[in-house]
Amino acid sequence: MDDVWNYRAWEDVLKTPLVNAAAPGSRVLVTTRDEGVARGVSAIWPYHHVDTLAPDDAWLLLKTQVLSSEINEDHxxxxxxxxxxxxxxCGYLPLAIKVMGGLLRERGGLRRDWQHVLDDSKWSRTKMPDELNYAVYLSYEYMPSYLKQCFLYYSLLPKSRNFTMAQVAAMWISEGFIHGNSNDLEELGENYYKELVSRNLIEPDKSYVNIWVCSMHDVVRSFAHYMTKDEALVTQDGENDILASQKFLRLSIETNRSQSGELNWKSLQTQQSVRTLISTIHIKINPGDSLATFSSLRTLLMESGDMAVLVESLHQLKHLRYLTLVNYDISVIPGNIGKMKLLQFLDLRGCTRLLNLPDSFVKLGQLRLLSLPKGCMVPRGFSGLTNMRRLSMFQAHMDGDWCSLDELGPLSQLRFLALVQLENVSAASFAANARLSEKTHLIMLSLVDLH
Known part of the structure; x- marks a missing residue:
C-alpha cells in the first residue's frame, strides 16, 4: 500500500481478507510519510526510513531533468x-529535484537564471504548511498565469479515473482557460498539458502511448489543493459537513474505498455557484431532483446509478460546455438537448443503453467533440455540425431516418474520426461522399470492428 495517509485504510480494507485468506508468512508493505500511520497499522518496528539522495546522485538527477536540445551537459x-x-x-528529495529541474529547464541555461532561482525569497515562505513542498511552490510561482490555472484545475481530477490529454484540454477550454483562435484551442490546450509534463508537475503513465495519460504526485496534488482551498474542494463520499458550510466554484467528489456510503443529491444544493462538478461516486437521486440549481455549470462529469432522473433537466444548464455521462440506466436523451447552444464537448460512451440521439441534437452548432456508445444512431442533419473536431464511434449507416456516411462530407475541421460498421457501406461511391481525402486537418482515422 503506497503513500498511506490514514491507518483506517488497513483496518477497513485489507485487514479482514488478509487475516482470513493469506498464507502463513505473508507480508504487506506500507509506505507513508506519517509515522503515526505506521503505528496505526501495527507495522513491525523498527520502521525503515528511506534515505534522501546522496549529493552526487541528486546532481545527476537534476542534470537529467535540465538537459534539452538547447542545453547540453558540458554547459x-x-x-x-x-x-x-x-x-x-530541495532537501535532496527526488520529487523536489525533478520539479526544480523542470523549472530550471524552462528558465534557461544562463548562470544568472540559476542564481536567481537560488536566491529567490520564496524558499523561506512561512505561511505554507510544513508538509507542502517549497520546490513545488517556487515552480508554481515561476509559471505564466495561463498555466497556473490549468495546473490547479488538473489537481481536481479524481485519482481513481484516467483522463486523456484530449479530455483535460476540453475541460480547460470549457472553463475559459484557453484563449486564442477558435481553430487552435485544442492544440493550445495540448501544448499547455505538455508544458506541465516538461515541468515535471504531471508524469506520463507508461502503460499508455507517449503522454496520452498522466498522473499527479500526491505531494504536488496536496500543494495545488492548498492553493485552491478557498474556491475548489476535492472531497470523498460521506464528507458532507464542509459542503454545507462553504461555497465553492469547483467540486470534485471521489470514491473513498474505505467507506461504503453514498452522497445525497440534496447535500449539493447549497453549491449554486459551482462551475465544475466532477463526481465518480454513486449519488442518491430521488424523483423530482433537478440540475436547475446549478445554472452556472460549465463542466459536468457524473458517474451515478440514478442519472436518468437528472437528464430531464440538462437543458436548463445554459452555460454548460463540457458533459460526460457514465451511466448504464440512461436509454434516452431528451429532445430539449437542442437548447444547450453552448455545448462543445459531449462524451456519452458510458451510456451503453443509449440507442439513438434525438432530432434536436443537430442544433448543437458549437459541438467540437462527440463520443458515442456502441450502436448509437445519429439523426439526419449531422452535416451541419461543422465545428466538430473529434468524432468517435460514428456508425456507417446507409438508409432510413438516421445519419449516413455522406453527412461527414462538410465536416472539414475533423482531427480524429472513428468509424464503425463499415460493412453497411454497399458501394464505394457512398464512402467517397464522406470526402475523407479532403479533410486536411485529419490526424487519426480509426476503422473499428465491433465483432
Missing amino acids: INTLKDIGLKIIQK
Whole structure:
C-alpha cells in the first residue's frame, strides 16, 4: 500500500481478507510519510526510513531533468556549484529535484537564471504548511498565469479515473482557460498539458502511448489543493459537513474505498455557484431532483446509478460546455438537448443503453467533440455540425431516418474520426461522399470492428 495517509485504510480494507485468506508468512508493505500511520497499522518496528539522495546522485538527477536540445551537459556542468546549493534547498528529495529541474529547464541555461532561482525569497515562505513542498511552490510561482490555472484545475481530477490529454484540454477550454483562435484551442490546450509534463508537475503513465495519460504526485496534488482551498474542494463520499458550510466554484467528489456510503443529491444544493462538478461516486437521486440549481455549470462529469432522473433537466444548464455521462440506466436523451447552444464537448460512451440521439441534437452548432456508445444512431442533419473536431464511434449507416456516411462530407475541421460498421457501406461511391481525402486537418482515422 503506497503513500498511506490514514491507518483506517488497513483496518477497513485489507485487514479482514488478509487475516482470513493469506498464507502463513505473508507480508504487506506500507509506505507513508506519517509515522503515526505506521503505528496505526501495527507495522513491525523498527520502521525503515528511506534515505534522501546522496549529493552526487541528486546532481545527476537534476542534470537529467535540465538537459534539452538547447542545453547540453558540458554547459550544465559549469553550473554545478549553484546546482548543488539548489539541491540542498530541495532537501535532496527526488520529487523536489525533478520539479526544480523542470523549472530550471524552462528558465534557461544562463548562470544568472540559476542564481536567481537560488536566491529567490520564496524558499523561506512561512505561511505554507510544513508538509507542502517549497520546490513545488517556487515552480508554481515561476509559471505564466495561463498555466497556473490549468495546473490547479488538473489537481481536481479524481485519482481513481484516467483522463486523456484530449479530455483535460476540453475541460480547460470549457472553463475559459484557453484563449486564442477558435481553430487552435485544442492544440493550445495540448501544448499547455505538455508544458506541465516538461515541468515535471504531471508524469506520463507508461502503460499508455507517449503522454496520452498522466498522473499527479500526491505531494504536488496536496500543494495545488492548498492553493485552491478557498474556491475548489476535492472531497470523498460521506464528507458532507464542509459542503454545507462553504461555497465553492469547483467540486470534485471521489470514491473513498474505505467507506461504503453514498452522497445525497440534496447535500449539493447549497453549491449554486459551482462551475465544475466532477463526481465518480454513486449519488442518491430521488424523483423530482433537478440540475436547475446549478445554472452556472460549465463542466459536468457524473458517474451515478440514478442519472436518468437528472437528464430531464440538462437543458436548463445554459452555460454548460463540457458533459460526460457514465451511466448504464440512461436509454434516452431528451429532445430539449437542442437548447444547450453552448455545448462543445459531449462524451456519452458510458451510456451503453443509449440507442439513438434525438432530432434536436443537430442544433448543437458549437459541438467540437462527440463520443458515442456502441450502436448509437445519429439523426439526419449531422452535416451541419461543422465545428466538430473529434468524432468517435460514428456508425456507417446507409438508409432510413438516421445519419449516413455522406453527412461527414462538410465536416472539414475533423482531427480524429472513428468509424464503425463499415460493412453497411454497399458501394464505394457512398464512402467517397464522406470526402475523407479532403479533410486536411485529419490526424487519426480509426476503422473499428465491433465483432
